[in-house]
Amino acid sequence: MREALIVWGGWSGHEPDRCAAIVAGMLEAEGFKVHLETSAKAFADPDLSRLSLIVPIYTMSKIGKDEAANLSKVVREGVGLSGFHGGMCDAFREAVEYQFMCGGQWVAHPGNIIDYRVNITRPDDAIMEGLGDFDYHSEQYYMHVDPSNEVLATTTFSGEHAPWIEGVVMPVVWKRRHGLGRVFYSSLGHVAKEFDVPEMRTILRRGMLWAARREA
Template identity: 60%
Template sequence: MTNPRALIFWGGWEGHEPEACAAIVSDMLREEGFEVTSVPGAEALRTEPLDEFDLIVPMVTQVADDKDDIERLRKAVAGGVGLGGFHGGMGDAFRGSPDYQFMVGGQWVAHPGDIIDYHVDVTRPDHFITAGIEGFDYRSEQYFMHVDPGNEVLATTTFSGEHAPETAGTVMPVVWTRSFGEGRVFYSALGHQAHELTHPSAREILRRGLVWAARKDKT
């Protein structure tokens, strides 16, 4: 059996520290036995052989979308390539592409209060990604997102309404999985900047989620 291959493409808004995050995730995946290709820019969607990878990790907040590039990505995932990522690098990558958002299962809308303390509730303790992980406190942007009700939600957060009264009591998905064609999709809203990837629960969820999403039928 050959080692699984992962493609990370990073860039966009520097506030999310895409290069530093890409380096951390690259090391994480290499520890799991992946051969990792990490490249700057969404141009990778047209220059890399997408269907030859087992996992694709977008890390490109608010970059310009090219319809043909998005279609190449959608075709690769529908054909069995895994898609996994976190926070705005995946959940706010191609803001102008509903086709991309449909595949991911959600799109960032707001983070009332910016960096705040909030709680993450694990709702699927029986899932590989969240097994043995209990609810935990977290300090970051609490993402309010538009999400597909068909997602398999593994963790949520509840908005207090302190920073946006209209959100009081809203239970928002934080971690989910879904299928897109033959491909597995994993998303976590956690991980605003590189230092957050050291949070034990958030890091473990990300690690397991990326491993879970990777194509399983390639030998």
């Protein structure tokens, strides 16, 4: 049986406990044995290499140097990493090694909760198969992103809330490699109720399976 680790915590506004329970259920439905931890110290476990997948749901917090180094090491060696919204790409703002692995870092969400459009850029990719562009109501993430990411979906900023970024096309979903490991990220999923959006849930489920080398 494949094993996955979910580490949740940090800012309560992202409802990490509720989101972790939902993600755990999704993975268990796919046959994973899921471990749940509530401290970043879990990333320092030398036995992480036994896992197929690690899912951080841990916003605006700190990670120790040893914890970040071990996490990066096991991903480079082939363990999958997957996550969403601030739980992965606004987890540890001071940890550049962690950001290098993830492929991006949140910096703003102009207008806070707004309506925006998600555009599928790679409909030929298995993660996006059968999905079309869709409207979304949440934080529209403005991010600093790695140009080596393989971008699967984007959003375009209208400029209504920050005129100087009008027309900027920003990645929403991407996948990448970190050494031998597969890394997947979606900026969708501010709070638990967003898992009720079929596109959000489908993209994350498929992305996690891809990162764990179980595409479906």
